[in-house]
Amino acid sequence: MPLIEVTIVEGRSPEQKAALIRRLTDAAVETVDVPRDAVRVCIREIPLAHWGIGGETLSAPRKR
Numbered sequence: 118m119p120l121i122e123v124t125i126v127e128g129r130s131p132e133q134k135a136a137l138i139r140r141l142t143d144a145a146v147e148t149v150d151v152p153r154d155a156v157r158v159c160i161r162e163i164p165l166a167h168w169g170i171g172g173e174t175l176s177a178p179r180k181r
Contacts, residue, residue, distance in 0.1 A: 119145045120157045126175060127162040134160055 121141050129137075138158045145156045165176035 118155045118157065119149060119151055120159065121145060122159045122161065124161045124163060126168050127164055129162075 123137065123141070137160065141158050142153060142156045145151060146153050166174050168175045
């Protein structure tokens with residue numbers, strides 16, 4: 118039973134997350150030859166203030 122865990126910053130629509138789950142499931146079924154109902158996908162959404170790049174959170178104003 119494959120378990121696929123994905124961590125993303127918050128902000129995607131329910132439709133985008135559903136599409137991601139479908140496509141990841143398709144990839145697992147095709148790649149590791151498992152039944153579709155055996156695939157599990159878990160999406161973890163992280164608030165922008167909890168994700169940092171270069172010492173700054175993603176919610177901080179960014180220099181361009």
